[in-house]
Amino acid sequence: MSGQLELDLFRRPAEDTGAPTQGNYHYQTEIIASYCLSLHADPSIVKIICEWQEDFVIVRDKPPQLELVSVKHHDEMLYTTMKSLCDDGGLAHLFDRWLGYTSRPAVRLASNTRLGGRPGDYTPRGLLDVCRAGALDTPRGTALIAHLAWAMIDMAAKSTTLDNIPRPAAPVPPKARRHDPAGLPAGLFEMLLRFVRTCQFDCERPAKRDIRDVTIRQIVEPAAGTLGFAPPAAADVYKAVVDLVAQASRDDSGRPVDLAHYLTSPGGYDPRSQIAQTVQRRTVSREAVLEAIRLGTRRAVGDPVSLLRSGQAPPRAPGGHRLIDKMRDALMSNDEQDNALGLRDLWLHIWPQARTGFTEDIETQFRLEMEILDIVRRIRAQLIGTSDHYGIQFQALLHAELRRAELSKKISVPLDDFHILGYAYELSDLCKFGFSQPAGG
Template sequence: MSEQPELTAAEVVVTEPQPDDAGANTLDRYDWQASMAAADGLQMYLDALGPEKRLQSDEDRRVLCEYHEDWVALDGDKAEIVSAKHRDPSVDAYRTVNQLADDGGLAHLFLRWRALKEKPTCRLTTTGGLLSGDPQDLEAATKALRAARLAGRLVTLEDDWLPSVVRLHSAIRTHSGKHLPDDWVKGGEVEIPEEEQHHQVARFLSILNIQHSLTRRSDIGFAAPAKFVKPVVDHLGYDVPCEAVWNAVYGLFYTRMRAAGPRKEATISPVLAYSNGSEPPTSADKERELAGRIVTMHDIDVAIIMAVGNPGAYQTLDSPMRLSRAAVKMRKGYCSDNSIERGEQLRKDYHRYWRDRLTGDPTAMAERDKLRRLLLRVSDRADTPHMRSNGKWGPTFWNSIQDALDGIPLEQVPAGMDADLLLGGISDLANACQIWFSDRFNVEDEIRRLRDENSGSAA
């Protein structure tokens, strides 16, 4: 009998059955995961366009949704399985490797990687940050081991990253329960030495990419058009609202992610399916079965063309004008509607954070006052005469503050805070008239004027 050819990573992903389906997901979880999968798809689409600004007929990049993990990025024979974990502002950043293995899903991701014969690369995509210490040491180990693998060197257990390997190995054993690989089961027929288990973990870290501190659910709808769509629209030279293109592409991914679940073919016994002399299904056959979960680059291309041809059909309906003091001041400073909406949402998250902290935490009040002083210092440094020389300096000021907040180490801010929540604090200070986006004006008079204007429009 001739030896069967070794399967590629992409073939393994589509032919190896997943031990469990994604199960029930909340609407919010789908919304954020579909947004992040769409961001991946848009980047893959931009890469596929190349300098010619068009897809080739044989372009085969595609995204497989809700299979094995939250999605799989496929490119020819290559595959990357992605686990997407959203953490709310009230939840702290990852403090330990155990949290990354359990809440961050690294244990589950490792098990899937092993089940897929160690073929695909892996990625954890999460809104949570990594605190200094063990979590950041683990991230450093992934980068060092990846560099060794890409340079063609053997992945070894060197002293620099051995502690991280040992910690993750222990965490995987703790959080995998009965799903441990057969060769990890103590006393089993095929148990391998602990050192070889460490080597497996090291190989896993060499193909792992941890993307952390990403845009949260409350913010993604406002940030996505500029962040993910604008590079594509600019590259293609289209004069179309980015929001329309985003809504079209996001809707495509949302639909395909919801397509995960029982299929009618699943009711047919595989024994009966092959009893008439037909060959077992190939990887191409299995991928066709999964077509309802797959987004191709040509699918994205059609969605973009539809949005360009009829942008009004994909525009979000206008929401009522924000009339908070912060929103009115940002509008007076020529900030965009997206920035205003983002500031309003983050201010709510910021209030929710302190409401939770101030309940039963005697240190919270002092921490809040210390943070207020830090945020005022950041805004003061961002407010320069050169910036104000432009009459419409509000957007520049808003972006400068964000850049400054992104550079503040997590250790210098209250536990569970990130750059988004800090920006919510800036919005809160603006609402208290301690930060401005334009020259001073009578805010209450402006609110009354806008309210009267809205009433007149409604009449």
């Protein structure tokens, strides 16, 4: 990416007032996911950046390298006037952001709402017809752009968030005279004309209630062969990509990617570096989309579990000393200690390969830990009063109860019961429990 594009992209965005409803926020996530699922059809797309500058930014490896996309959803509305297009349709906000870019990116308005109004009048529908006909340089095109410009500066005059659109030096003329660009701030007409030339009005997207089914039917299923999954897996693939986008759209509380470096030398991060890390957290790369598709495919087919994905026994994992100390204290044999270490190696080897990379990994590990420790408590209660061979009995019951619990069926990550036994031994190494009889037991 060129230095100028980095300066544009890493500029901290202005604060937006208000917050979208949860339903509209999820709609935005699903719109972004639909673009992610179309990456195979547009090889120029390198990545998508969520919730930055606009609702999302598409980054390409050819000009125009950036595309700002605004997402709008309305339950019952048409953009019938230039004012409604600028305000409810968000076009003024999009233009204001575009003016802040020296690289002049492409722009897109993605909405379920159509451009309406009488086609022959100075309306959004009239503007759309002129754009599609390639007639922006005609007198009618000039009049339509002038109407749009006057609507924008009228809105900017009453707004505190549109910083780049100039305020009018004189009163905005009545609508009957807005077809004349004379009196507009210098250069505004030319800049708006350039903006409209590069704008895609993608304004008949499905509504909230339909977008999932339409995207699966029209985008995901037709791409099944190209992307390497069977059509019945389409719904799982779609959910995996939506989850990926939802995670990227969160700012993660401003936490730097390289947290260890940040904690040891926080002064080493200048503001631009922190912004660059925020952009990285909000970025969905082509590789991440393909991995999410593979995850969705595995979920759909139940991903047959293999103990050794590498085809050979895992290497001895570092650590394990506390686990061995606990087993020695319980007078357990060397071969049982070695078996426990082998199961722990299996867990530490498989988990980085099996986990999804999404926030659900935290939920998976937490659930497994809580389930294992709950089983440990039940075994301890069962063994109260036992004096002989406590450690051996504890270990035997731990294996039996974990196998009986079938914890691998309670999580979405494909694991075998032996992997979960390995995690139990890792928890022991982390001092969550031991094998000796508790004091007073």
